[in-house]
Amino acid sequence: MTVITYSRYSGTDAAAQLDDFVPAYEEIYVEPPYREGPHDVAEFIEHYAVQARARARSWLVSRTATTSPPVPDGGPTSRTRN
Template identity: 70%
Template structure:
């Protein structure tokens, strides 16, 4: 049963200026295992988000319960010079599969729900809204491999994603499972 919540979608500069609205949710969610993020991690997230908010096709979807943001998701189109596919540790994609043109692949960077709101359909609704009107061949995302992230991984698989390989996005980053889903319809209106 879906709770009585509202959703808002923000694009471009509007998405960039909305960080204060969902930062408390981010801090709460990512303090949990397997993330265990502290103040330094949150500060790095704020810096990364400012850069990501400038990416082409940037969109942010927030789920509100009254004034509180209880869940959020954001993403954008991969740029032609992306390192997304070269970050894979255990698979090397053929050049034609790794090629990006700025519209071929939409990446979901975050899809997070506060604990009290999980298993209520909020994540599925966020996923549908973030991909609504996406004109791309595929969508990709990453998920942590630890057992605590198993519910998210199972949801992604139920939504049509498959594991492509292990991603190590930057030097001090943990490992992630990179997942991909082909988008057969353009635009994707009912994921």
């Protein structure tokens, strides 16, 4: 089962999230039509830092995780009493 969580960050909390998504940014924006390189990524980081300090800015970050589906009652890991 895939679980998606959403977190909202602002201010210094938003700035602290940068390391989590810069690798994804680099991977996505290197492809056409963007074709961004290291200079563009550095510029994004610089702009992000400025924007994260702006009082009215906030970021919504989504994360996915794969988990095992729940075991139904009576399944191998459920406990029953006789």
